[in-house]
Amino acid sequence: xxxxxxxxxxxxxxxxxxxxxxxxxxxxxxxxxxxxxxxxxxxxxxxxxxxxxxxxxxxxxxxxxxxxxxxxxxxxxxxxxxxxxxxxxxxxxxxxxxxxxxxxxxxxxxxxxxxxxxxxxxxxxxxxxxxxxxxxxxxxxxxxxxxxxxxxxxxxxxxxxxxxxxxxxxxxxxxxxxxxxxxxxxxxxxxxxxxxxxxxxxxxxxxxxxxxxxxxxxxxxxxxxxxxxxxxxxxxxxxxxxxxxxxxxxxxxxxxxxxxxxxxxx
Amino acid sequence: xxxxxxxxxxxxxxxxxxxxxxxxxxxxxxxxxxxxxxxxxxxxxxxxxxxxxxxxxxxxxxxxxxxxxxxxxxxxxxxxxxxxxxxxxxxxxxxxxxxxxxxxxxxxxxxxxxxxxxxxxxxxxxxxxxxxxxxxxxxxxxxxxxxxxxxxxxxxxxxxxxxxxxxxxxxxxxxxxxxxxxxxxxxxxxxxxxxxxxxxxxxxxxxxxxxxxxxxxxxxxxxxxxxxxxxxxxxxxxxxxxxxxxxxxxxxxxxxxxxxxxxxxxxxxxxxxxxxxxxxxxxxxxxxxxxxxxxxxxxxxxxxxxxxxxxxxxxxxxxxxxxxxxxxxxxxxxxxxxxxxxxxxxxxxxxxxxxxx
Ligand code: SF4
Ligand code: SF4
Ligand code: SF4
Ligand code: SF4
Numbered sequence: 001x002x003x004x005x006x007x008x009x010x011x012x013x014x015x016x017x018x019x020x021x022x023x024x025x026x027x028x029x030x031x032x033x034x035x036x037x038x039x040x041x042x043x044x045x046x047x048x049x050x051x052x053x054x055x056x057x058x059x060x061x062x063x064x065x066x067x068x069x070x071x072x073x074x075x076x077x078x079x080x081x082x083x084x085x086x087x088x089x090x091x092x093x094x095x096x097x098x099x100x101x102x103x104x105x106x107x108x109x110x111x112x113x114x115x116x117x118x119x120x121x122x123x124x125x126x127x128x129x130x131x132x133x134x135x136x137x138x139x140x141x142x143x144x145x146x147x148x149x150x151x152x153x154x155x156x157x158x159x160x161x162x163x164x165x166x167x168x169x170x171x172x173x174x175x176x177x178x179x180x181x182x183x184x185x186x187x188x189x190x191x192x193x194x195x196x197x198x199x200x201x202x203x204x205x206x207x208x209x210x211x212x213x214x215x216x217x218x219x220x221x222x223x224x225x226x227x228x229x230x231x232x233x234x235x236x237x238x239x240x241x242x243x244x245x246x247x248x249x250x251x252x253x254x255x256x257x258x259x260x261x262x263x264x265x266x
Numbered sequence: 267x268x269x270x271x272x273x274x275x276x277x278x279x280x281x282x283x284x285x286x287x288x289x290x291x292x293x294x295x296x297x298x299x300x301x302x303x304x305x306x307x308x309x310x311x312x313x314x315x316x317x318x319x320x321x322x323x324x325x326x327x328x329x330x331x332x333x334x335x336x337x338x339x340x341x342x343x344x345x346x347x348x349x350x351x352x353x354x355x356x357x358x359x360x361x362x363x364x365x366x367x368x369x370x371x372x373x374x375x376x377x378x379x380x381x382x383x384x385x386x387x388x389x390x391x392x393x394x395x396x397x398x399x400x401x402x403x404x405x406x407x408x409x410x411x412x413x414x415x416x417x418x419x420x421x422x423x424x425x426x427x428x429x430x431x432x433x434x435x436x437x438x439x440x441x442x443x444x445x446x447x448x449x450x451x452x453x454x455x456x457x458x459x460x461x462x463x464x465x466x467x468x469x470x471x472x473x474x475x476x477x478x479x480x481x482x483x484x485x486x487x488x489x490x491x492x493x494x495x496x497x498x499x500x501x502x503x504x505x506x507x508x509x510x511x512x513x514x515x516x517x518x519x520x521x522x523x524x525x526x527x528x529x530x531x532x533x534x535x536x537x538x539x540x541x542x543x544x545x546x547x548x549x550x551x552x553x554x555x556x557x558x559x560x561x562x563x564x565x566x567x568x569x570x571x572x573x574x575x576x577x578x579x580x581x582x583x584x585x586x587x588x589x590x591x592x593x594x595x596x597x598x599x600x601x602x603x604x605x606x607x608x609x610x611x612x613x614x615x616x617x618x619x620x621x622x623x
Contacts, residue, residue, distance in 0.1 A: 007536045008343060008354065041534035158534050170552040171514055178518035178599070179334035179545070181306055181325050186601060189299035195511045195601055221551050221566070223511045223602075230601050 005044070012161060018050035018062035019093075020083060022076045023103050023130070024069030027147045028094035029053045034150055042154060045161055064089045064160065070096040070103045071131040084137040089160070092133045093153075095146040095215050099249035102146065104130040108246060132249070141166060144216035146248055149201050169199040172219040173212050177203035185211040191236045193244055196222035196251075217250025224254050238262075268445040271466050272459035277434075277441065279457045281313040284367050287404070290330055291369035292320040310369065318370050318436070321413045326375060326521030326595060327368055331399045332382070334518070334545050336361065338395070338528065341539040360398040368403060372410040374593040376430050377423035378521035379405075384585055385524065395543075404449060407433035409473075412480040415594035417607055419478075420485040423591040435470060442470045483594065483607045486614060487578075493614060494579045498571075500616040506609055507567020509602040510549060516573070516596035516604070517547030522589050525553075548573045574609060 005012045019029055033039065033054055049059035065087035071077055084090055095101040107130055109115050116127055133139050141160075143153055159166050169175075173194035177184070180203055185192040192211035194203065198219040205212050218224070231241045242258060245251040272280075281289070291310045294303050294317050305320040307327040328334075337359070344353045371379075383400065386393040407430040410416075418424040426433060432450035435442040442462065445451050462470070517523035527546040532539040546553065549569045554562035563569045581589035590606060597605025 005536060007532070012536070038534060045534050154534055155531060158532055162532060170555075171547075171550045172511065174511070174513035174515050174601075175518065175547070175550065178325070178515050181329070183296055183298075183304055183324070184599070184601075187298040187304065188296075195513050219512075219551075221512060223509075223566070226509055226511055226602055229509075 007162060014045065014047050015064050015161060016049045016059075016062045017046045017064040017066065018059070018083075018087075019048070019052065020050070020065060020067045020069075020079070021052065022067065022069030022080065022097070022133075023072040024094065024096045024101065026053060026068065028068045028096075028145075029066075031147045031150045032153060038150075038154060042157070045157060060086060062087060064091065066091045066093045067097055067133055068093045070100045071133070071136060072103060072128060073126050074128070077136050080133060080136050089140045090133070090137065092139045092142045094148050095144060095217070095248045095250065097133050097139075098142045098144055099217055099252065100130045100132050101248055104132075104249040104252070105246065106130060107249075107252075130249075144168070144198060144250075145201055146215035149204070152200055170220055171199050172222065173197045173199045173201065173203050173206065173216075175199055176201070177206045179203075180207050182206050183209075185209070186230070186234060189234070191231060191234075191240060191244060193227070195230065196224055196227050211244075213244055213247050214250055215248045217248065218254070224251075228258075268451065269462050270443045270445065270454050270459045271462045272441050272443065272454070272457055274436070274439050274441055276457045276459065278313050280453065281316070281369070283453060283456055284369070284404070284406075287365045287367050289316075289367045289369050290327065291316045291318075292323055293317060294320075295324070307368075316370060318408050319411075320370070321411065322372075322416070322594065322598070324595070324599060325519050326378065326593070327371065328521055328545075330366060330368065331379065331396060331403070332524055332545065333361075336395060336543045338541040338543050341541075343537055343539070360395050362398040362402050365402045365404060366399070367406065369406045370408040371405055371430070372408065372593075373426040374410075374416070374418045374423050374591040375521050376405065376407050376426040376433075377418075378591045378593070380426075380429040381522055381581075381585070381587065381589055381591070382524060383429075405430040405432075407444075409433075409435040409477075412477065412482075413594065414482045415598055415605070416481065416592060417483040417485050417594060418592035419481045420483075420487060420607075421588055421590055421592035424477075425474075435473065437466075437469050437473060440466070440469075442466065483605075485592065485607050485610050487588065490610070491579045491582050494575060497613050497616055500613055502609075502612040502616050503567045503571045506604055506612070507565060507570050509604060510566045510570045511602055512549050512551055512566050512569065513601075514547030514550050515599050515601070517549065518545065519595040519599045521593060521595070522577075522591060523547065548576065570604070574606075577606075578610070 005014060030053055049062050065083045067083060067090060092098045096103055106115050143156060156166055176199045177194055185206055190211045192206060193214035194206055194212040196218055197212050197214045198216040200216060242255055245255050289310045290307050292305045293308045293310060293315050295306050296304050298304055305317055305323045306325050307323055310316050339356050339358045341354050341356050386396045407426055431447040433444040525546045525548060526543050528541060528543050530539060530541050553569060577590040578588050
C-alpha cells in the first residue's frame, strides 16, 4: 500500500483497488463516476489500478476488489475465484452481485434452453442459472442497490480505508421515507416494498412517487407475512406483489415459499 | 389570559404582519386514492396556501424543532506540518438564523411541545439545539375539529392552556383569540379587533361544547400505569408484535418521539468530520443492540411494547402525565393498523380475561 495521507497525524495507507464486472449493465460502476465534485477525493483515497469505465490500464496488483454483476457463465466463476485469491477484501457491488439482480429474473423459467432461444436465437452462447457472488466465493462486504448509491459507497470506502466498522441500516425504507415526509404510496393505491426492504437509499423511489421495488433486498427480520396482508387488504394481487419481490432477487427465498404454497413450480 | 375577537377577514392582515418571518403551517400535499386531502406542515409563502381547516397532518411539525437529521458538530483537522499528531477544532451550529412562526398548530401539537420542553429543557442537561429553536418560535394555535382517530380528550391534551403566543378559535365569520404573550398582544394591536362581549363568550362556550360530541376514539387511562405493569407478559403484545413491521413510521410521525442515534462521518479528503443526529425509533431492530453485538430487544413485540411503556407508563411516572397527546398520527400511518386506542384496550381486556377465570 502506498502511504501518502495522514488522518490526525496517523499515516493512512491508500489501498489499491480494482473494479470488475461480471454479467451486469456496469451501471453501478458508472454511478461512481457520476459526481465529478467528489471523484478526485475518491481517487486520492484509494489507488485505482483497474477500472474499465474510467481508464485504459489494468493491473492485477490490488487489495480491494469491487465486483459488479452476477454469474451466468462458467468462465465468470473462474474469474471470480482468481479475484478472490488475489484480493484481501472482495466487495459485491450492487444488487446483481449481491442477489443476482435483474439478471436472475430468468431463473423463474424452468426451461433455460427455451429462454436462451428466445433471447439469442441460434447464436451460440453459454448461459446458466444466475447466481450471486456469494454462491461461488466468500464475499467480505455487500453494497446493495440497483444502482448503488454513490454517497453510500463513498462512506463505506472511507470507513474501509480508516479501518472502521461498516454498518448497513437495519431498518426498512419506510423509516427514511417518513423522514422525507413523502405521501405513502399505499395512500395513493400503489404497492410499495418499502416496509420490508433494507434502507440506505434515502427512499429514492418513494421520494419520486414510485413504489419501492426492493432493489436492496430484505431488511433483516423483514415482516413478509404482514406485507402479504397489507397488499391483500388494498386489493393488490399476489401476482403483482410477487412480480415486484422477484425483480432483483433479494426476496428469492420468500418468493419460493409463496409459490410452493400456491403449488406453483419455483 | 386575555381574549380578543376579530373578523375572519382580518386574518390576512395578521398573516401579512407575521410574514416578515418564516411561516410554517398546514398545507395541502395532495389527495389520497379516495380523493381525501392530505396535509403536512411546510413553509407558507401566501395565506392562500395555509389550510387552517385541516383535519390532521400526516407528520407532526417535528422537523422544525426536532429535525429528522441534524448536524451536531463539524470537526476540522489541521494535519499538515503540525508534527505532533495534528490538531483539530470543533464547530457547533444550532442552525437557528431567524425566528420561525408556527401558524395553525392544534392543541395536541402545542401540548406535545410542552411535554418535550420538560424532557429536553427541564433536565440537568438542556438540549441547546432544541432550546434555540424553541426560543425563536412564535406559535399561533388554531382550533380543530376532532377526527375519528383523535383521542386527545382521553389524554387531557384537547385544549392548550400554555405553550403558545396566540390561539385562534374560528367562530364562523369571527376569530376568538386567546393571548398569552406580550408579542401576541402587540401583534393584535395592529389589526382591527375588540374585547369579546358576553354573546361572544357564549358562542365560544357553545362551540367547545359541540366539539366534545365529535370525539369517537377513546383511551381509558385510569390506573393505566399499574395495569401496564401487571400485564407486562400479556399475550396481546405478541399478537401486535406479529403485525409490526419494525419500520419506525409511528415514531417518525409522532410529535413527541424524541429518541435518536448519532453517526460520525469523516470526509473523503480527511479534512473534516461530521457528527449527525438522526431520529430513531424504539421499534427498529437494532434500537437496543449494544457494543459486542448483544440485542436486548430482539423480538418486535418487546420493542413495540416498550414504545407503549415509555409513552404511557415511564413518562407518567416521571412527569405525572403521558407522553402521548392522542393525535392519532401513529395509528393512521401504521400500515399494520396498530393504533393506540386498540392496543391499550387490548391490554386492558387481557385483564378482564383473567377476571373471568
Ligand atoms: S411509500 Fe413505501 S417506503 Fe414510504 S412509507 Fe409508504 S410503504 Fe413505506
Ligand atoms: S426505494 Fe426500493 S427500489 Fe428504490 S432505490 Fe430504494 S430500495 Fe431500491
Ligand atoms: S407499530 Fe406500525 S408504524 Fe410502528 S413500527 Fe410497527 S408497523 Fe411500523
Ligand atoms: S403515540 Fe401516536 S397518538 Fe400518541 S402522540 Fe405519538 S403519534 Fe400521536
